Amino acid sequence: MRHAIWVVCAVVLSWLLWTPPSWAFIQDDVDLLLDTNSCPVCILNEADLSDLNLQKANLKVAVLAESNLKGTDLTKANLVLTDFTNADLSGAVLASAQMNGANLNKAKLAGADLHEAEMTQANLGNADLRNADLRGAIMLSVTLGTADLTGANLKDANLRGVNRSRARFCNTIMPDGEIENRSCPEQGS
Secondary structure, eight states: HHHHHHHHHHHHHHHHHHHHOOOOOOHHHHHHHHHHHHHHBBOTTTTTTOOBBBBBOTTTTTTTTTTTTTTTBTTTOTTTOOBBBTTTTHHHHHHHOTTTBBBBOOOOOOOOOOOTOOOOOOBOTTBBBBTTTTTTTBBBTTTOOTOOOOBBBOOOOOOTTTOOOOBOSSEOOTSSOEOOOOTOOOOOO
């Protein structure tokens, strides 16, 4: 009986995290986050949370798909298994954030500060990581897909188990400090 309950819970959780949501944010959840800096398992789709100070916030397993988090400070936040599908995190600070298993598919992270973030098994497929700071990030078994890492800094990042074959690298600082330019447009002569 316990095994069946765990299976049902796992299926429901998987569906919630990997199925594109079709509902908007719940105002009570936004209010709870703003009042307590904690809102695990909250529905915050399409919420405007831009330019907020959410350092050390607990948003574990929250749904923030298509939310506006431009310039928001999420330093050391708990974002484990959080869904950021299509969210705008441009210029956000996610330094030392716990993002293991987070879904950042198609997220806009241009210019974001992700240094020393823990993102093991996160989905960064098709994410915009142009000019992102990923120094020292732990990215074990991350899904990159066709993520754009043009101008990103991956110095000392741990990319073990990551398939980089389709990701875009142009003027990208790799973990060893070398510059990768394999995806740069051809320069005219």
